[in-house]
Amino acid sequence: MITIIDYNSGNIASVCNALKKLGIEFKLSSNPNDVANAEKIIFPGVGRSSYSMRQLQKSGLIDVIKNCKVPFLGICLGLQLLADFSEEDNTDCLSIISGEVKKFGDDLRVPEIGWNKVFFRRSSPLFDGIEDGSYFYFVNSYYFDGEAVGTTFYGREFSSVIQKDNFYATQFHPEKSGEIGLKLLSNFCKLC
Amino acid sequence: MLIIPAIDILDGKCVRLFNGDYKRVKEYANDPVEVALKFESDGAKYLHIVDLDGAREGANINYDIIIKITNSVNIPVQVGGGIRDINSVSKYLNNGVDRLILGTSAAMDPLFLRTVLERFGSEKIIVSVDIKDEMVAINGWTNSSNLRLENFLNTIKKIGVSRIIVTDISRDGALTGPNYELVESINGFNVISAGGVSCNEDLLGFKTVEGVIVGKAMYENKVKLVKNNLAKRIIPCMDVCNGRVVKGVNFKNLRDAGDATELGKYYSESGADELIFLDITATTEGRKNLSTLVKKVSENIFIPFTVGGGIKTAEDIRELLNSGADKIAIGSEAVINPYFVKEACEQFGSQCITISLDCKKTIDSWELYINGGRVATGIDAIEFAKNMEKMGAGELLINSLDRDGMKDGFDLNLLNKMSAAVNLPIIASSGAGSKEDFLDAFKIVDACLAASLFHYGELTIYDLKKYLTKNFITTRK
Numbered sequence: 001m002i003t004i005i006d007y008n009s010g011n012i013a014s015v016c017n018a019l020k021k022l023g024i025e026f027k028l029s030s031n032p033n034d035v036a037n038a039e040k041i042i043f044p045g046v047g048r049s050s051y052s053m054r055q056l057q058k059s060g061l062i063d064v065i066k067n068c069k070v071p072f073l074g075i076c077l078g079l080q081l082l083a084d085f086s087e088e089d090n091t092d093c094l095s096i097i098s099g100e101v102k103k104f105g106d107d108l109r110v111p112e113i114g115w116n117k118v119f120f121r122r123s124s125p126l127f128d129g130i131e132d133g134s135y136f137y138f139v140n141s142y143y144f145d146g147e148a149v150g151t152t153f154y155g156r157e158f159s160s161v162i163q164k165d166n167f168y169a170t171q172f173h174p175e176k177s178g179e180i181g182l183k184l185l186s187n188f189c190k191l192c
Numbered sequence: 193m194l195i196i197p198a199i200d201i202l203d204g205k206c207v208r209l210f211n212g213d214y215k216r217v218k219e220y221a222n223d224p225v226e227v228a229l230k231f232e233s234d235g236a237k238y239l240h241i242v243d244l245d246g247a248r249e250g251a252n253i254n255y256d257i258i259i260k261i262t263n264s265v266n267i268p269v270q271v272g273g274g275i276r277d278i279n280s281v282s283k284y285l286n287n288g289v290d291r292l293i294l295g296t297s298a299a300m301d302p303l304f305l306r307t308v309l310e311r312f313g314s315e316k317i318i319v320s321v322d323i324k325d326e327m328v329a330i331n332g333w334t335n336s337s338n339l340r341l342e343n344f345l346n347t348i349k350k351i352g353v354s355r356i357i358v359t360d361i362s363r364d365g366a367l368t369g370p371n372y373e374l375v376e377s378i379n380g381f382n383v384i385s386a387g388g389v390s391c392n393e394d395l396l397g398f399k400t401v402e403g404v405i406v407g408k409a410m411y412e413n414k415v416k417l418v419k420n421n422l423a424k425r426i427i428p429c430m431d432v433c434n435g436r437v438v439k440g441v442n443f444k445n446l447r448d449a450g451d452a453t454e455l456g457k458y459y460s461e462s463g464a465d466e467l468i469f470l471d472i473t474a475t476t477e478g479r480k481n482l483s484t485l486v487k488k489v490s491e492n493i494f495i496p497f498t499v500g501g502g503i504k505t506a507e508d509i510r511e512l513l514n515s516g517a518d519k520i521a522i523g524s525e526a527v528i529n530p531y532f533v534k535e536a537c538e539q540f541g542s543q544c545i546t547i548s549l550d551c552k553k554t555i556d557s558w559e560l561y562i563n564g565g566r567v568a569t570g571i572d573a574i575e576f577a578k579n580m581e582k583m584g585a586g587e588l589l590i591n592s593l594d595r596d597g598m599k600d601g602f603d604l605n606l607l608n609k610m611s612a613a614v615n616l617p618i619i620a621s622s623g624a625g626s627k628e629d630f631l632d633a634f635k636i637v638d639a640c641l642a643a644s645l646f647h648y649g650e651l652t653i654y655d656l657k658k659y660l661t662k663n664f665i666t667t668r669k
Binding site for chain 1 (some may be wrong): 235418419420421422423424425460465466490491494495496513514515516517518540541542543544586587615616617618638639668669
């Protein structure tokens, strides 16, 4: 059973639909006890860092997430919130994976919207059966600057997949990246 | 536009000549293979290689090194210098070189030119045209002829040449800026410009050329390739009425083109990068059908999709997002109440707010229309787009009322103006009638939308992507 953290941060219908399609059981919750006892966690998110951090605080989820020991997947903003700090509204984040979230430069169209390639820099169980350089769907104005498992080029090279211990995160939306995205999600769901 | 780094080889080394003078040589690197690999890893999509010894001697002196480069990189290369006979042409092409460049003098032999084109096809052959003071320069840099450029181009066009490299030889290697007027004035060919680029800003002056060859400025790091693998998006648009897809020609004469979920699934499987559903139902009853439809679509389709049509309140947005839509397109309401856009972006995030603009050409600009193109607003569409960017919009969908349903191409002037005015991603809409129309638009914008062209199978996304890839537009495979 997967617990999707529902902290009122944007649209999670797509993640639910993808898990349904994969035949994986899940529940939505923002209750700290539920999250603390979850077998696996998906941490989605769209919207703003500052607002989302406040929501996590309000729900009493910050320490629960920091102390999490089970497989944990952050998606999009769910990746950025794992960093130390985000330039978006100068927000202090969860400091789970060391790095900073920065804004793309003015020389680029922002947000980055569309399919971009992910290059594997280290091995990860998330990549099982997926070809290096595959396309995934991105929507982001900010990027994670820190150690990467997978990287992507948008004007510069940025970390599009990060990983530390039981924490995994993707800047792209696997739930919106067609068959390959579903494969990545199912790889995560197989982690014990 | 493709930036093509040049590797000029003299005596096995990478050099640049100043104004084509073999006595004024600057050496940049000893190993051309290493240089090629570096250009590739910097993000080059194509390489231009010249055998300078070959050009001087009329033979393929650096052939082995060039083939070694070709085999070492994963990007295609074009080769010139010393290619004067059929044997050289076939030797290079059979060993992995993508295109060969014939010098001006070789191209002046019509029999040779015709034979090469017939045997290898116009895609494989480029004619390099050196120009000095609007005259064709025959023996490279030294002599200019009495042949006017226009006459020469007419001749080679008749023989079947489709791609040329234009070098204004007074500017090559001089870092004084390209001769834009000259290269942009040439019609009827795929034009690659060479010479005169000294910095990234110099690249901005080009509008219609297919590629620009950069030599010295690349070695001296004055031009940097921007690495970007973001694919251009192809988006089938479905006008939805009571759960079925319809498409109007000029917003009239609606025809039923199929079931929305089925069609969406079909497109998702056949390579569409995104989908758009525009609801043209005006009734409350139809509105309910829309949420049901969005739910059904999102349970079956795992690529992003946008829903629009009659969005007026935050409640509308929330309901559609909760049903599974990824982005919401706002049209008339953004014009009537721009602050609605601001609120929507703050509440739901810019990334899910797309603003749809219906634009109609006026004498010197474009006027914004609302209510499905029925009501003129007197508002300048470009200024409105800038305002939407300020309000926090994440993307613009640019419709042209003049082009809608006409299938004679996107309004490229409008797209150019929009693209220069805002820094947001732009989806071009209205007027797609052929593969070439997409190619033209993708030189300006990030995404293109089409409806009936896809719905009636006149063009498949697979064929379109194949064509675009061949023309150096990055698409998702």
